[in-house]
Amino acid sequence: xxxxxxxxxxxxxxxxxxxxxxxxxxxxxxxxxxxxxxxxxxxxxxxxxxxxxxxxxxxxxxxxxxxxxxxxxxxxxxxxxxxxxxxxxxxxxxxxxxxxxxxxxxxxxxxxxxxxxxxxxxxxxxxxxxxxxxxxxxxxxxxxxxxxxxxxxxxxxxxxxxxxxxxxxxxxxxxxxxxxxxxxxxxxxxxxxxxxxxxxxxxxx
Amino acid sequence: xxxxxxxxxxxxxxxxxxxxxxxxxxxxxxxxxxxxxxxxxxxxxxxxxxxxxxxxxxxxxxxxxxxxxxxxxxxxxxxxxxxxxxxxxxxxxxxxxxxxxxxxxxxxxxxxxxxxxxxxxxxxxxxxxxxxxxxxxxxxxxxxxxxxxxxxxxxxxxxxxxxxxxxxxxxxxxxxxxxxxxxxxxxxxxxxxxxxxxxxxxxxx
Numbered sequence: 154x155x156x157x158x159x160x161x162x163x164x165x166x167x168x169x170x171x172x173x174x175x176x177x178x179x180x181x182x183x184x185x186x187x188x189x190x191x192x193x194x195x196x197x198x199x200x201x202x203x204x205x206x207x208x209x210x211x212x213x214x215x216x217x218x219x220x221x222x223x224x225x226x227x228x229x230x231x232x233x234x235x236x237x238x239x240x241x242x243x244x245x246x247x248x249x250x251x252x253x254x255x256x257x258x259x260x261x262x263x264x265x266x267x268x269x270x271x272x273x274x275x276x277x278x279x280x281x282x283x284x285x286x287x288x289x290x291x292x293x294x295x296x297x298x299x300x301x302x303x304x305x306x307x308x309x310x311x312x313x314x315x316x317x318x319x320x321x322x323x324x325x326x327x328x329x330x331x332x333x334x335x336x337x338x339x340x341x342x343x344x345x346x347x348x349x350x351x352x353x354x355x356x357x358x
Numbered sequence: 359x360x361x362x363x364x365x366x367x368x369x370x371x372x373x374x375x376x377x378x379x380x381x382x383x384x385x386x387x388x389x390x391x392x393x394x395x396x397x398x399x400x401x402x403x404x405x406x407x408x409x410x411x412x413x414x415x416x417x418x419x420x421x422x423x424x425x426x427x428x429x430x431x432x433x434x435x436x437x438x439x440x441x442x443x444x445x446x447x448x449x450x451x452x453x454x455x456x457x458x459x460x461x462x463x464x465x466x467x468x469x470x471x472x473x474x475x476x477x478x479x480x481x482x483x484x485x486x487x488x489x490x491x492x493x494x495x496x497x498x499x500x501x502x503x504x505x506x507x508x509x510x511x512x513x514x515x516x517x518x519x520x521x522x523x524x525x526x527x528x529x530x531x532x533x534x535x536x537x538x539x540x541x542x543x544x545x546x547x548x549x550x551x552x553x554x555x556x557x558x559x560x561x562x563x
Contacts, residue, residue, distance in 0.1 A: 168557035194538045232560045250455040260553045300563055325559035333399045341562050343555040348465045350548040352373035354530035355437045357546050358505055
């Protein structure tokens with residue numbers, strides 16, 4: 154696998170390919186032509202072939218992609234062919250919705266610890282989770298070797314939470330807080346801010 | 359404003375600049391050097407200056423950006439200097455969380471109609487909203503002239519919902535459904551799928 158210097162933008166498309174292949178498998182499909190996959194995703198088939206060519210030969214001229222095989226390869230490339238533990242920080246409404254989002258478990262992402270700093274929430278149950286106090290974050294994350302975290306706290310405490318997570322060993326953060334986090338270059342961050350997403354479209358109205 | 363052919367990737371960064379300026383204003387700041395803004399956002403100051411240069415001259419050499427002025431200009435460029443009506447489709451857990459996400463109203467995005475196809479939900483209240491039946495979507499959206507919609511329905515009904523929305527006049531869709539939508543080129547779509555966001559980072563672990 155020749156993957157050392159694949160551009161981020163290509164890596165960013167692979168989960169979208171994977172998602173489409175998962176859906177096709179659920180529909181009972183076995184083979185898909187690159188053109189049909191391209192039409193489904195609104196991406197050119199040349200782009201898909203070029204993206205995948207960074208990692209090997211996956212399709213056959215004339216027959217298309219063997220869906221199950223390509224799916225397994227993408228899962229390996231993205232390192233999601235294993236179970237991954239995730240810490241969730243913030244047990245408010247948003248944290249609650251995230252903790253109960255079934256798609257995480259289905260895709261191998263298991264929320265294994267939920268933290269909050271509100272004394273009234275600590276020790277309480279949120280679904281199948283017992284909410285832990287923020288002060289236990291460093292120990293729990295280190296002991297469990299958690300590398301992935303989701304931040305669902307307000308903007309004004311997100312940076313502090315990120316600093317603690319990273320110090321404890323977290324390497325990738327999905328942040329719902331509407332603020333850009335300052336992190337060392339070895340740490341990855343992805344943001345979900347629906348306002349930013351909407352504002353990316355209003356320009357074109 | 360010279361904006362006809364500004365690359366999408368630049369437009370995509372403007373809401374992030376705007377968000378940072380909003381936070382700075384809340385902190386009582388008036389001026390920011392492009393280097394400080396760059397450090398906050400993890401983007402080079404040259405990139406910020408280049409991005410903004412597509413729309414005019416906003417900073418002064420040596421003094422930096424006047425925050426309030428730049429914020430107003432960005433709001434105009436992004437067309438968020440006005441109140442915008444938004445339709446929400448899907449009144450499940452996710453729809454509920456979205457409808458109560460305070461940041462929308464604060465940023466001028468007003469959810470004005472919530473739709474669901476579940477007969478047990480139609481007519482019920484979800485916070486300040488009375489849930490409308492899906493069959494009223496075309497009429498309500500057309501009559502209210504709604505151009506923005508948020509889709510929070512399962513993957514298997516998202517395309518059908520999108521088709522109805524677009525036919526009724528919606529021009530921009532924020533979709534939480536884990537599927538790529540097929541839309542005409544005049545329609546913009548942004549996706550929020552936390553699993554895809556996580557999978558964009560696991561590669562680097």
